[in-house]
Amino acid sequence: MKTKSITKLLFAIPMLALISCGGGEKKSLKAKKHKVNPVTIEVKGEMDAELTAPPFVPASVGNRPAKKLNVNMEILEEVGEMTDGVKYVYWTFGGSVPGSFIRTRVGDEVEFHLKNHPDNKLPHNIDLHAVTGPGGGATSSFVAPGHETVFSFKVLNPGLYVYHCATAPVGMHIANGMYGLILVEPEGGLPKVDKEYYVMQGDFYTKGEHGKPGLQPFDMQKAVDEDADYVVFNGKVGALTGDNALTANVGETVRLFIGNGGPNLVSSFHVIGEIFDRVNVEGGSLVNEDVQTTLVPAGGAAIVEFKVDVPGTFILVDHSIFRAFNKGALGMLKVKGDDQKALYSGTIQEGIYNPEGGTIQEIPVAEKAVVKKGKLSKKEQIANGKQLYTQTCFACHQATGDGIPNAFPPLAKSDYLNADVNRAIDIVIHGKTGEITVNGKKYNSIMTKQSLNDAEIADVLTYVYNVWGNNKTVVTEKMVKARRSGGGH
Amino acid sequence: MIKCIFRLAIVLLSGLFVQTGYGQSGNAVDIIGGTYIPLYGRDSSQVTVSDFAMDVYPVTHGEFLEFVIKYKKWQRSEVIELFADGNYLLDWKGDTILGDKISENAPVTNISWFSAKEYCSCQGKRLPTIDEWEYVAMASETKLDARQESTFNQYILDWYERPKQKNQEVGSTFKNYWGLYDIHGLVWEWTYDFNSVLISGESRKDVDNDSDLFCGSAAVGASDLMNYAAFMRYAIRGSVKANYAMRNLGFRCVKD
DSSP: OHHHHHHHHHHHHHHHHHHHTHHHHHHHHHHHSOSSOGGGOOOOSEEEOOOBOTTOOOOOOTTOOOOEEEEEEEEEEEEEEEETTEEEEEEEESSSSSOOBEEEETTOEEEEEEEEOTTOOSOBOOEETTOOSGGGGGGGOOBOTTEEEEEEEEOOSOEEEEEEOOOSSHHHHHHTTOEEEEEEEOTTOSOOOSEEEEEEEEEEOBSSOTTOOEEOOBOHHHHHHTOOSEEEETTSTTTTSGGGOEEEETTOEEEEEEEEEESSOOEEEEEETOOEEEEEGGGSSOEEEEESEEEEOTTEEEEEEEEOOSOEEEEEEESSTHHHHHSOOEEEEEEESOOOTTTOOOOOOOOOOOTTOOSSOOOOOOSOOOOOOSSOOHHHHHHHHHHHHHHHTHHHHOTTSOOBTTTBOOOTTOHHHHHOHHHHHHHHHHOEEEEEEETTEEEEEEEOOOOOOHHHHHHHHHHHHTSTTOOOOOOOHHHHHHHHHTSOO | OHHHHHHHHHHHHHTTSSSSSOOEETTEEEEOOEEEOOTTOOTTOOEEEOOEEEESSOOBHHHHHHHHHHOGGGSTTTSOTTTSOTTTTTTSSBTTBOOTTOOTTSBOOSOOHHHHHHHHHHTTOBOOOHHHHHHHHTOOSSOSOOTTOHHHHHHHHHHHHOOOOOOOOTTOSOBOTTSOBOTTTTOEEOOTTGGGSOOOSOHHHHHHSOSSTTOHHHHHTOOSHHHHHHHHHHHHHHHOOTTOOOTTEEOOOEEO
16 A cells, blocks of 8 residues: 555656646657648659569659559568578568568558468568558458458658568567568658668577578577577578679768568667768667667668778678677678778788787897806706796796697697707797697697797707606707707708 | 366266267267367366367368359359359369369368358258367377477477468378367368457457457467467468458368
């Protein structure tokens, strides 16, 4: 009881606040309304809508007046290829995933003919987010196989909208590919650009794991768990790569109509190497500029525009990045044209940066340890060598001489080391690449050429040979000199 | 609780038959009635089905051909549009000639509810109710109620999902617990009261309806495959009208 009355009180306060500033709110809403009330836009004439399969979009509405627009859409259930060797039964609007792109303008009266192919097993309907009305049209468009339903609606709000099937089980119908985009252009159309494309993300749930060949049925449990096997653009892995890549020329402005059918996952849409000059956030009227990654909600959309200034291949990804590289959410935009060195140089220089051993290279002789010169006793050599080891060898071969499994071979009790002192000297002088076997284990990495003088090499090797159970060889400066001048390589 | 009722029913009824299990008479098998919870239901919405006999196979093209020869008003050119739409027997060559690619033993489709109902009544039979049909549809090859088995549900869903499976002959799928063939995996089947399910097609709205079918617990939390399979059947029933003739929709008859 007590809780209830508190809740009531809590409700009452904002209610009062709302009432007191009600007038002001109304005003601001009004100011945001479109100049022409779209409800009153008269339609002039009639035309059949051009429908396109992705990644293409129909021509812009341009300056045409609002019309009665006939949309004829056929629902097809058909087997398609998810990725090489993996088949899937797609349910489609117009024979493609995503479904056919519909392009309208504010004030159009759309007469929608939804046709369910007689071969289909299931009834379907369509919910267009661009519709103002119950179910977005779904309540009026339920259609059995071999039948057609007709309903009409007036498009009132400009923007990019998702449409999808809303027949039980809704999630399954969407998961099988029943979604697409409908664009409502403002009067006069969107500003002209050079290239327009249609890209829509979707997540798929298959009985077999990602890549398991054969006809894969829909997996309801995985869908409920939101554990996608495939996250793809335009219905399948590779729909926008290789020969299917989007194309543009240097200097052109590209507009992408991005949708996300879901059913579950939200997309972090990003084009690697591009910055979106303009984004119609969530497909609406709000424009953001200079955007790196834009969120596209499941059942939502975005319009992104950017000028392609330099040639190359630009990768479209869902920047939830494992989806891109492991589940298929990857597309390509290939831009042709001359290099624009001032904007992007390409690789100017290629070299190695590897603080702890890369390929064979010189390490600058900078801060050298001050070591005792002249003829040294074995003990002195070991002391010097230890110091040098700590500076030069320690990072890879470790303080204990055990190395790092699978990366850097051990020096402690090393059969490879103890077998051939000259080989050991050569390696320190020249570096070493390629496969070797040490104590029965294979290593295939790179040791740099060390910038040590002959005496230092003698000392460090003497140290190494006299610790960790090695064979107590003493390496002299003379031995090193001999290898450097004559032996080895 | 349900199990007890089943057992009781079976024990009581088995006494009435000389044979235990199901008996056969001609091309029909006896179905021993019982009480069950339909796929969409809650505990409180148990359904009781009385004994009946059901055709082993769906009605075939050949059988339906005999029917229209005998009852001329159900021939394609004679049928009243109110009782059968333009797709009625669409793939036949003529009023009494099957199409070239149609096997006599394939299940007849593109028939309306009216024509199916008439066919049954001319044989002294009737169409099964939804409850009766769903009752026998619970059965796998070995179990009376296999709805909890994932392989059974996957089999059903696989068929629902896959388009363009036509011209298979009756008996080409499995024989279930009752001795019925093709309940799943061949064609959809008309039921007598198919349109008693109030589904608007806007399934999300239906979820909110305070109806037996889409009670919140079953719909909102529907994560079982068996619920999904049921939703699909109810969706197809909800999408049709009695004069529709569909390529994937056939029927079979029952008798009290």
